[in-house]
Amino acid sequence: MSRVVAITGGNRGIGQTLVNKFSAQGDKVAVLDAAPTPDDETEEILKDSGGRYFPCDIRDRLQVNVAVSDMEREMGPVDVLINNVGILRVNDFINITEDEWDLMFDVNVKGLLFVTQPVARSMIARQQGTIVNIASMAGKIGMVGQGAYGATKAAVIQLTKVLALELGPHNIRVNSVCPGIFFTEAGMPNLPSLGARREWKDKSALRRLGTPDEVASVVAFLASPAAEYMTGQALNVTGGMVMD
DSSP, X not given: OOOEEEEESOSSHHHHHHHHHHHHTTOEEEEEXXXXXXXXXXXXXXXXXTXXXXXXXXXXXXXXXXXXXXXXXXXXSOSEEEEOOOOOOXXXXXXXXXXXXXXXXXXXXXXXXXHHHHHHHHHHHHTXXXXXXXXXXXXXXXXXXXXHHHHHHHHHHXXXXXXXXXXXXXXXXXXXXXXXXXXXXXXXGGOSSHHHHHHHHHHSTTSSOBOHHHHHHHHHHHTSGGGTTOOSOEEEESTTSOOO
16 A cells, blocks of 8 residues: 655755655655755656655745645645755864854754654544654764764754654654765765775775665665564664664
8 A cells, every 4th residue: 555755855865765765665755845956856756656846944834834734635644754854064063153053953953843743743643653763873973073963963863762752652653764974965074085985984894885775775664564663763874883
């Protein structure tokens, strides 16, 4: 049976791979993100699979409420919510500006709040649903230049645990995934040079960097019946860079 899968931030990197993954499984995918550009590959994927774009600024509660309402009216209630949207700005802690700090918390944490609240209310009404939050290994370990980003992702991991406890009695599972370093737009600030790529590869027990599809596969597992007794977890997809 086809599910409705809502993905935030689905127009590039891991988000676009998630759209591909769930569309290929036969799910109806709804993307909540900024308005697509004329050459947006994600929009083409959605057209081919019967999915839809619902443009909104994730930082604006009113826009998000309208987008979620339109999504549920046109596609039906959400079975799986994937909070993927996130941004990274690298700066030493002592030099972080208030604007940088606020932007990352507005997108990475407040955006999760704004999307999850209306979707979770609908899931509670139906007594079923699955939520997967994309965190980061930066939420578990300290990384130079990522004080604000790491703080937002630690918040995502903590919110995952709270949501798992609060929504569990309603048959709603909530987990998070903590990716390592990948060749994506978000990951490139960690890979400014060939030397940096070698350094990160050496930190992996597998001696390589990961691919977005390897993250998407773990997310697909968590969203499947195979993981029906898993909730409140923060799974690392880091090739052994982080093991706790």
